[in-house]
Amino acid sequence: QVQLVESGGGLVQAGGSLRLTCTASGRTFNRLIMGWFRQAPGKGREFLVGISQGGGTTKTADSVKGRFTISRDNAKNTVSLQMNNLKPEDTAVYSCAASTLTLIPTEVQGYGYWGQGTQVTVSS
Numbered sequence: 001q002v003q004l005v006e007s008g009g010g011l012v013q014a015g016g017s018l019r020l021t022c023t024a025s026g027r028t029f030n031r032l033i034m035g036w037f038r039q040a041p042g043k044g045r046e047f048l049v050g051i052s053q054g055g056g057t058t059k060t061a062d063s064v065k066g067r068f069t070i071s072r073d074n075a076k077n078t079v080s081l082q083m084n085n086l087k088p089e090d091t092a093v094y095s096c097a098a099s100t101l102t103l104i105p106t107e108v109q110g111y112g113y114w115g116q117g118t119q120v121t122v123s124s
Helices: none
Strands: 003-007 010-013 018-025 033-039 046-051 058-060 068-073 078-083 092-099 118-123
Touching (some): 003 092, 018 033, 033 068, 033 078, 046 068, 046 092, 058 068, 078 092
Antiparallel strands (some): 018 078, 033 046
16 A cells, blocks of 8 residues: 655746645555646646656656656655646646556556645636
């Protein structure tokens, strides 16, 4: 079992930045692929970024490329999402997820563990 807890969400003006952090417990963190997703009202979960077990490989969705960056600290069991130049359309609930697969999945089904999510609201 893996428990994931996100923090760092909130209200920010367009053009601003936020850093989300996800803290994991319950399983060897450095064996897990980690990812960030978001879900806006009335929409499905959208893959944003993923990072390999050691942090050497990342995958980023085109919709956030150049603005969002994922990183991890295996010593602290944390994965972070740095979001820059935020836009009102980035408003959503952001969730971290963990995968036991070998390669970074981009589908929801590729992740077996999820955090409860944190709200990010970007005002215009």
